[in-house]
Amino acid sequence: MILIFLAILFSASLVISFKLFVKLKVNTFHAILVNYFVAAFTSYLFAEKNFEINPSDNWFKFASGMGLLFILTFVATSITAQKISVITSMIASKMSLIIPLTYAVIFVGEQMTLLKFTAIVLAMIGVVLTVIQPKNNELKSRNMKSILLIAAVFAGSGLVDTSFKYIENNFYATGVPPQWVMMVCYASAAVLGTLYWILQSLRIKPHISYRSVIAGILLGVLNYFSFIFVVESLHNPLLPSTVVFPLINVGVLLLATFIAIILFHERLRTINYIGVILSILSILVLAMQNYVI
Numbered sequence: 001m002i003l004i005f006l007a008i009l010f011s012a013s014l015v016i017s018f019k020l021f022v023k024l025k026v027n028t029f030h031a032i033l034v035n036y037f038v039a040a041f042t043s044y045l046f047a048e049k050n051f052e053i054n055p056s057d058n059w060f061k062f063a064s065g066m067g068l069l070f071i072l073t074f075v076a077t078s079i080t081a082q083k084i085s086v087i088t089s090m091i092a093s094k095m096s097l098i099i100p101l102t103y104a105v106i107f108v109g110e111q112m113t114l115l116k117f118t119a120i121v122l123a124m125i126g127v128v129l130t131v132i133q134p135k136n137n138e139l140k141s142r143n144m145k146s147i148l149l150i151a152a153v154f155a156g157s158g159l160v161d162t163s164f165k166y167i168e169n170n171f172y173a174t175g176v177p178p179q180w181v182m183m184v185c186y187a188s189a190a191v192l193g194t195l196y197w198i199l200q201s202l203r204i205k206p207h208i209s210y211r212s213v214i215a216g217i218l219l220g221v222l223n224y225f226s227f228i229f230v231v232e233s234l235h236n237p238l239l240p241s242t243v244v245f246p247l248i249n250v251g252v253l254l255l256a257t258f259i260a261i262i263l264f265h266e267r268l269r270t271i272n273y274i275g276v277i278l279s280i281l282s283i284l285v286l287a288m289q290n291y292v293i
Helices: 002-023 028-045 058-083 086-108 114-131 144-170 178-201 210-234 241-264 270-289
Strands: none
Touching (some): 002 028, 002 210, 002 241, 028 058, 028 210, 058 086, 058 178, 086 114, 086 144, 086 241, 114 241, 114 270, 144 178, 144 210, 144 241, 241 270
8 A cells, every 4th residue: 555655645746746847947848858858867766787788678668658758748747747737737637537536457467356346336326426617717718629638638648658557567477677668768758758848949048947857856766666665566466457546546536636626626525525535435444355464
């Protein structure tokens, strides 16, 4: 449970950071770009140095391709958190747990018991109720761009979570250290982001402020540890991913909602509190089933 708690803490901090960037006048894309260099370097620091990289290996090819998904999902999540709402970005990313759960059941062969299914349904209902807002709230103002952003966060987050399970099941379990896999993923995202930044600088004078650099460094550290704690949680033989994903996703939503209320004054109504209660109940049901409390 300690690993899951740490995964929740670091993952929630990522999304909250995007909202803070607005208040601190940080260029989000520049911070994300710096973040991937820092995350790649942090991965290397904690990696086994005697491991040999072979670019022809399947894990290297997979990790290189994941870089594009990582940076696109990160950018979409940051824009959603800043332009729409922290809680909206949370519901889009956390409801996506259905994608890795489907993968775990169909392709990994994990069991979906009635109690697990009930807990997951409770969790998803709780997530929806937690973020329902009044009609006059800005979250009700939806245009096509907002819908596409939310859909991108949903799909991207679900695929990223699925990739964590794929890494744990196909690489980590076969002897490939996850730090090396993620170092390549982060490095690939950094290279792609740098190429985009260079192209952008042809039109706009490039300038990366010290605030963006500092923010990117902090974001990169949070990014690395959020990943490693999720993968380590998935690698626990006592915790199937059909339990880990709901626990982490709902836990992140609850923690981020609490922080958003305190820091950004995002108010909850009675129905939102009902959603929070249902989400907590779903966590308790999952925890009791697996005797992890």
